Amino acid sequence: MQVAEILRPDGVKVQACSPSKRRLFQDLAEMAQSCWALDPAKVNEALLEREALGPTGVGHGVALPHARLSGLDRVRGLFMRLERPLDFDAVDRQPVDLVFCLLAPASAGVDHLKALALVSRTLRDPAICSKLRANSDPATLHTILTESGPRNLAA
Template sequence: MQLADILRPDGVKVISSSPSKRRLFQDLAEMAGSCWRLDPAKVNEALLEREALGPTGVGHGVALPHARLQGLDRVRGLFLRLDKALDFDAVDRQPVDLIFALLAPASAGVEHLRALALVSRTLRDPAICAKLRANDDPATLHTILTEGGPRNLAA
């Protein structure tokens, strides 16, 4: 599995800010609707339900919200970069400006975990995060994510 398998260019966006985590999930859900033709209401609900189990802010300004959804055939990804970082209840208490959301089939076990591990490894790289923060163009951000990170994670 490679990030290019789960992240399309139209699944990458830069927004100036978000007033809350709840609104951010709504933005991600709308992106999932336009990019992956998923029901935004179901995506939003699934992200909120998962976040209620525990915050997905992993530290260093990165969040990895994820959820399982009925009707998906494989793992799908979305990436948002915020110009103004948002309080996300991250483990290190730092605000978040890089958000990679994963949506997985309800039955996905190992595939979901592999995708999460791949995204996590990619966004733990300080050089990649610095490049993401230094660019505003969604096409460039997609290229950084799909070509600059770990090449793949065995299927």
């Protein structure tokens, strides 16, 4: 699996700010609607339910919100760079400015975990995160994510 398989160019956005995690999830749900034709209410609800189990802020300004949804045929991704970092209850208590959202089929099983591991490994690379933070063009961000990260995650 490669990042390019789950993240389309129109699934990347730069946003000035988001006043709360709840609003950010609404924005991601709206992106899912325009990019993947998903029901934004269902996406938002699934993200909020997953977040209630524990924060998905993984540290170093990165959050990986994710959820399972019925009706999806495969894992889908969305990426948002926030110009103003948001308090996300991250493990290191640092605000988040890089958000990679994963949406997986309800029955995804190992594919969901593979995608999560791939994205996590990609965003653990300080050089990639620096490039993402230094750019505001969504096309450039997509290229950084799809060409700079781990090329493959073995089955």
